[in-house]
Amino acid sequence: xxxxxxxxxxxxxxxxxVYRIPCKxxxxxxxxxxxxxxxxxxxxxxxxxxxxxSTQNILDGLDAVRRAFGESTDAAHIKRIIVTxxxxxxxxxxxxxxxxxxxxxWIHPLDSRAIAAPEESAALARxxxxxxxxxxxxxxxxxRELLAHHWLAPREPPAAITxxxxxxxxAIDDIRVLHSPGHSPGxxxxxxxxxxxCGDHILPRTIPQLWPESLRPYKGLGHYLESLDRVRAxxxxxxxxxxxxxxxxxxxxxxxxxxxxxTRRIQYVADLMRRANGPTTIWQIARGLYQQTAGFFxxxxxxxxxxxxxxLHQRGALxxxxxxxxxxxxxxxxxxVLD
Ligand SMILES: [Zn+2]
Ligand SMILES: [Zn+2]
Numbered sequence: 001x002x003x004x005x006x007x008x009x010x011x012x013x014x015x016x017x018v019y020r021i022p023c024k025x026x027x028x029x030x031x032x033x034x035x036x037x038x039x040x041x042x043x044x045x046x047x048x049x050x051x052x053x054s055t056q057n058i059l060d061g062l063d064a065v066r067r068a069f070g071e072s073t074d075a076a077h078i079k080r081i082i083v084t085x086x087x088x089x090x091x092x093x094x095x096x097x098x099x100x101x102x103x104x105x106w107i108h109p110l111d112s113r114a115i116a117a118p119e120e121s122a123a124l125a126r127x128x129x130x131x132x133x134x135x136x137x138x139x140x141x142x143x144r145e146l147l148a149h150h151w152l153a154p155r156e157p158p159a160a161i162t163x164x165x166x167x168x169x170x171a172i173d174d175i176r177v178l179h180s181p182g183h184s185p186g187x188x189x190x191x192x193x194x195x196x197x198c199g200d201h202i203l204p205r206t207i208p209q210l211w212p213e214s215l216r217p218y219k220g221l222g223h224y225l226e227s228l229d230r231v232r233a234x235x236x237x238x239x240x241x242x243x244x245x246x247x248x249x250x251x252x253x254x255x256x257x258x259x260x261x262x263t264r265r266i267q268y269v270a271d272l273m274r275r276a277n278g279p280t281t282i283w284q285i286a287r288g289l290y291q292q293t294a295g296f297f298x299x300x301x302x303x304x305x306x307x308x309x310x311x312l313h314q315r316g317a318l319x320x321x322x323x324x325x326x327x328x329x330x331x332x333x334x335x336x337v338l339d
Contacts, residue, residue, distance in 0.1 A: 040173020
């Protein structure tokens with residue numbers, strides 16, 4: 001099992017201290033939780049997954065920050081946890097952390113149900129995913145297999161968190177809040193002077209996973225690209241600190257790379273449609289893009305393809321060709337053609 005990296009300190013231009021604490025989150029996937037000191041109340045950004053060693057990694061990390069940097073990091077000292085978005089690898093550890101600290105939990109309203117009502121969120125997400133699969137023309141048996149790997153159907157959903165505070169503000173103490181929907185409807189990036197804590201919105205190696213907005217409002221490629229532009233327009237970001245992977249030295253360049261990659265992927269779908277030369281379902285396009293993937297990754301790949309088709313359709317590049325059929329049969333797949 002790979003070892004976690006050490007905790008690391010980053011100093012902001014305004015004198016805040018931001019500590020990066022690595023933790024295991026899901027399987028071999030590692031996450032990064034941040035402790036922000038000197039920007040108002042001591043704040044933890046994200047909570048790990050609560051699975052396996054995740055919470056223990058965070059507690060050990062807080063201890064390492066105390067030993068290496070002389071900070072007061074015992075649990076009683078932390079007054080606030082801000083969750084960048086409502087995905088399990090970022091909020092699943094809240095229950096275990098709150099058993100050790102009396103901290104307020106803040107999350108954007110559009111993701112708040114994920115932590116305040118996890119069972120409802122998971123059930124509604126499964127329902128919406130089923131609709132998306134039907135509309136996309138996924139064969140029934142394949143659809144059942146894909147949903148069995150559904151990322152929002154943990155066998156034991158985490159306990160509901162009560163008294164969640166809604167992050168409907170542009171700033172909390174000296175931390176600026178940038179709503180950045182797309183990867184998740186309520187995703188936020190946090191700006192501490194010239195340091196950007198960017199969750200899963202911008203990652204240094206991976207192009208962040210996208211889902212179509214038909215699954216939930218404020219997901220989707222359109223919102224995601226707008227959110228990239230919103231961050232791109234913030235001047236003077238010296239360093240970006242994401243929720244996974246390494247730090248990002250030049251976030252503006254990375255945003256441009258992600259944008260170019262997304263443009264290529266959108267173009268690729270348009271090319272597949274052109275070659276198909278006739279009505280095509282999202283499922284056929286997804287198979288054209290990702291023939292090799294299976295299981296959980298097949299679901300992610302399918303959702304990524306669906307987000308691109310939806311984007312082209314929203315912008316008038318595609319039209320639905322079988323309107324009569326889908327009006328008379330709610331289980332009919334939508335057939336797209338280039339407009
Ligand atoms: Zn995420
Ligand atoms: Zn994540």
